[in-house]
Amino acid sequence: MRILLVTTGLKVGGAEHQVVALARTFLALGNAVAILSLSSGREIEVPNGAHVVELNMRKTPTGMARALWQARALVRSWQPDVIHAHMVHANLFARALTRLVRCPPLVCTAHSFREGGRLRMLAYRFTDRWTSLTTHVSRDGRDGMIAAGGVSDKRIVVMPNGIDIDRFRPDPALRAATRERLGVTADTQLVLNVGRLVPEKAQDLLIRAFAHIDAMPSARLMIAGGGPLQQALSGQIAALGLASRATLLGPRDDVPALLNAADLFVLSSNIEGLPMVLVEALACGCPVVAADAPGVGEVLYDQGTIVPRGKADALGSAMSDSLREGRGTPAQVAARRERVQSAFSIEAVARRWLRLYASVADTEPVVHAEVA
Template identity: 55%
Template sequence: MRILLLITCLQLGGAEQQVAALALQYRSLGHAVSVVSLMPGCELTLPEGIELLMLNMRKTPAALLATLMQIRQFVLRWRPDVVHSHMVHANLMARLLTRVCTVPATICTAHNYFEGGALRMLAYRLTDRWADLTTQVSDEGRQRMIDVRAAPASRIIYVPNGFDTTRYRPSAGQRAATRAELGLHPDDRLVLNVGRLVADKAQTALIDAFAQASLGDRTVLMIAGEGPQRDALAQRIEHHGLSARVLLLGKRMDVPALLNAADLFVLSSVIEGMPLVVGEALSSGCPVVATDASGVPAMVRGIGTLVPRGDTPALARAIRDAVSQGRGGPADEAARHKHIATRFNIELIARDWLRLYARYARASAPAQVEATDAAARYR
């Protein structure tokens, strides 16, 4: 099969990493893959053997039309069996593409609970029939798009993101080495958060909750990531007098090692799409406390602790309880890994996508029947 993955940009974000992961899986299974990015620049490692087209889209009518014509020219030359777009701008561009050339199948994936305001939702609604199918990475995000009439219930399904669970698994050796590198004593407890330092991640509330939990000097909080909220977080740490126990690690490329070193992973977000780092933490055997942001309950329910978004006292209590319980033994770690590996392994997700591609490219059954069948595994 010839698969064109169309995306808004290739920065180091969740949707972008998902496209790279899917491209790698498709190539390993013998499919031809091309990636088209509407914006220049690439912060990801893409697999060998794919054809990459980077554009420089600007938000003027003439520039948008020029970008559309560049994609059309590429499609006519490359002749994909399916165009699978990711993120709102690419989704709308993929739908416009069907007006200027023939594509056997067009599937659009929304990656955020909040895909935009009224104008974007209107654009989704008006162009819905130009796509064969729209998908959402969370059940909550799917329901919101139905509620705001961005898509009818019969034409939008939930298909989660996946990741390589072989990279994220419990490792006693990696845990010991990383904790030593971080300067942690065997009796220290590490609470970890990983994510961009932005308002939606609510790391200020996490710092407040950590302060309220009163966990003692042997428990530290480390936050890995960069972003515009860094100065505000540093001020919050100083406000609570926690400079010795709350550390901003900056951008890290060793997240699997950090998750193995941690005794608890905490997600404090108020808005998410589907934060794969929660699944990565569980897959690494790490206990998780997380807010009930979009996409989180499907990963955490039955194996971790969910708290309401914006409830800092509840978050503090959950952190305190989880730290007191500890990481557990090898059996506990293995149970967390299995919970994720059987649901969100990227190989399973990629094969689900390939079945959807084939069905829509053949146009062999009504969309509603196909969507119901495709979504059944995630219920």
């Protein structure tokens, strides 16, 4: 099958990583893949076998028209069997593209619980007839789009994201080496958060909660990720007297190692789509405490502690309880991994997508090869 993936960009982000992960897995399963990015520049390594086109689209009428014309030429020359767009801008762009060229079936995936306000929901609803199907990564997100009027309940289904299960796994040797590299001693309990430093991730709440945990005085907090709130969060850490106990690690490319090193992963977000970092934490066997953002319950079920959003005291109390219990027995570590292995492995998810593509494109998916 020839699959054209359309994405808003290829910079660091959960949806962007998912597009690249799907591309890599589709290729490994014997399909042809092209990636059309509306913006230029890459921060994510794209698989060699994928044909990549970057449009560098400008947010002007002329810029959008030029980008649509370039995309039209790609569809005509590459001739995909299906087009799969990801994120709101790419979704609306791909729908507009169907008005300019004879397109194969189009599937549009929403990744965020809050895809936008009233105007975007109107745009989604108006262009819904130009797509074969809309999907969302979580049940909460699907329900939110229906309630906001973006799509009817008969025209949207849930399709989760996936992770590389072999990359995210418990590794005692990696845990020891990473803790040594981070300067974390054997008697220190490491609390980890991974995410963009933006308001919806609510790391300011996490820092306040951490300042009042009563588990171990030697507990340390590390937050991996970059973003516009870095200076504000750094100032907050200093103001609370946490400079020796809380660290902003900045953007990282060693998340599996960090999750192995951690004694507890904490998600403080107010808004999520399907929080894949929780899937990654469970796959590494790490205990989890999370605010009840959309999608959290779908990931955790009974393999973590969920607290109300925006409640620093509840978050701190749950963190303290989890740190007292420790990382858990081998059976508990295995249970966390088993929770996500079948539902969220990237190969299982990619095969589900291929079956969905086949159903809308009326062709057989190629799944001869096995993922290495």
